[in-house]
Amino acid sequence: xxxxxxxxxxxxxxxxxxxxxxxxxxxxxxxxxxxxxxxxxxxxxxxxxxxxxxxxxxxxxxxxxxxxxxxxxxxxxxxxxxxxxxxxxxxxxxxxxxxxxxxxxxxxxxxxxxxxxxxxxxxxxxxxxxxxxxxxxxxxxxxxxxxxxxxxxxxxxxxxxxxxxxxxxxxxxxxxxxxxxxxxxxxxxxxxxxxxxxxxxxxxxxxxxxxxxxxxxxxxxxxxxxxxxxxxxxxxxxxxxxxxxxxxxxxxxxxxxxxxxxxxxxxxxxxxxxxxxxxxxxxxxxxxxxxxxxxxxxxxxxxxxxxxxxxxxxxxxx
Numbered sequence: 522x523x524x525x526x527x528x529x530x531x532x533x534x535x536x537x538x539x540x541x542x543x544x545x546x547x548x549x550x551x552x553x554x555x556x557x558x559x560x561x562x563x564x565x566x567x568x569x570x571x572x573x574x575x576x577x578x579x580x581x582x583x584x585x586x587x588x589x590x591x592x593x594x595x596x597x598x599x600x601x602x603x604x605x606x607x608x609x610x611x612x613x614x615x616x617x618x619x620x621x622x623x624x625x626x627x628x629x630x631x632x633x634x635x636x637x638x639x640x641x642x643x644x645x646x647x648x649x650x651x652x653x654x655x656x657x658x659x660x661x662x663x664x665x666x667x668x669x670x671x672x673x674x675x676x677x678x679x680x681x682x683x684x685x686x687x688x689x690x691x692x693x694x695x696x697x698x699x700x701x702x703x704x705x706x707x708x709x710x711x712x713x714x715x716x717x718x719x720x721x722x723x724x725x726x727x728x729x730x731x732x733x734x735x736x737x738x739x740x741x742x743x744x745x746x747x748x749x750x751x752x753x754x755x756x757x758x759x760x761x762x763x764x765x766x767x768x769x770x771x772x773x774x775x776x777x778x779x780x781x782x783x784x785x786x787x788x789x790x791x792x793x794x795x796x797x798x799x800x801x802x803x804x805x806x807x808x809x810x811x812x813x814x815x816x817x818x819x820x821x822x823x824x825x826x827x828x829x830x831x832x833x834x835x836x837x838x839x
Contacts, residue, residue, distance in 0.1 A: 522735040524742055527557070528790045533727040537582040541722045542575055543709065544702040550788070551693055551805060552579055552667070557737055557784035560690025560777060561646055561666040563631075563681075563809065570695045572669040573629055578719040580625040583733060584726030585663065588623030592634040598641035602651050616653065621645050624661045624730060628668035632678045639685050642666065646688040663730045683768070683812075690777050691802075692809035743783040744793045748838035753779050753799055756835045760811055763831065765822055768812035778806045796837040804828050 531553050538549050548564075552575075555562045564572045580587040590601055603619035620626065621642070631639060645651050649660045668689070671678055686692070698706060710717065728736075753775050761769030782798035807828050817827075 522739045524739055524787055524790050527736050527739050527787050530728060530736055531788050534582050537724050537727055538578045541578040541719045541724050542571060543705045544698050545575060548575060548693055548695060551691055553788060554781055554784045555690050557740060557787060558690060558780045559737055561688060563689040563692045564669045564695050565672060565692060566695030570697060572695055576627045576667040578724055581719040581724050582727055584729040585624035587625050588620040589627040589629060590620050591629050592631050594634060596634045596638050598638055601641045602653060621651060622660060624663050626666050628666055630671060631668040632670040632681055635679055636682050639681060643684060663733055686809045687771060687773060689809060690781060691805040693805055740783050740787050742792055743786050745779055745783060749794050752796060752838055759831050759835055765814050765817035765827060766811050767814045770807055770810045774806060774810050778802060781806060800832050803832050
């Protein structure tokens with residue numbers, strides 16, 4: 522697959538998702554970038570902003586096996602991964618697979634369950650496999666997690682552990698729609714009765730797992746120059762030296778940022794990464810990996826603004 526083919530595929534995916542989702546073009550582009558970069562995405566926003574429906578539409582358009590877990594305070598790790606149950610007829614243990622065995626997993630309201638259960642996804646997200654009773658089971662090669670969470674100010678939520686957050690490529694903030702978009706939403710869905718699925722609105726698959734694998738492989742055609750690599754490293758290291766941060770970004774963040782920049786370049790049909798690719802992705806890659814110092818929190822320092830300042834202060838190659 523060529524980079525022109527990748528652009529054409531991305532355009533077809535956008536067109537299908539637009540049948541079900543009003544607006545949110547930036548969210549769709551970031552999901553496409555994460556898909557190509559083989560990363561996971563965390564969507565944060567108030568209830569009712571179509572986070573779940575966006576993930577369902579995305580999976581339908583990609584032709585992927587879709588799984589969903591509704592995270593609740595009483596959810597157990599076995600409810601996610603599955604378990605080995607004893608079969609009295611065969612006198613053997615049989616694996617009952619949990620919903621994690623799919624291509625695209627929607628982890629809905631992931632921060633409503635305690636950290637112990639959240640941690641059940643760590644191995645799956647990092648290594649695309651799970652271990653049950655000492656036996657390892659592979660997940661699909663295209664396994665991707667799209668998690669949703671309510672803002673931490675909401676009642677009944679648990680903050681995600683740092684190790685969990687670090688495995689998400691992007692944290693995207695889903696805003697309320699603009700007035701014109703909200704009017705279109707009401708006009709489209711206000712007349713309908715009963716639950717709606719993407720397929721009910723004409724959303725169809727335009728590719729499959731093999732096509733997505735070929736699209737990701739096309740990223741090998743995108744060059745990351747040494748000066749761009751150094752730029753990414755300087756930016757990541759600057760987060761560890763900033764006086765208002767007590768936790769900076771890890772080397773994993775540098776690897777993921779570079780990979781996402783390659784995916785963004787591919788979506789724009791370029792065979793090389795430019796500094797603007799890194800700048801455009803710095804906030805969604807870093808906002809959930811950094812921890813403000815107590816003094817910065819008291820002063821009301823905004824994380825997005827801090828990352829933007831770091832990007833501005835880090836010298837970019839010309």
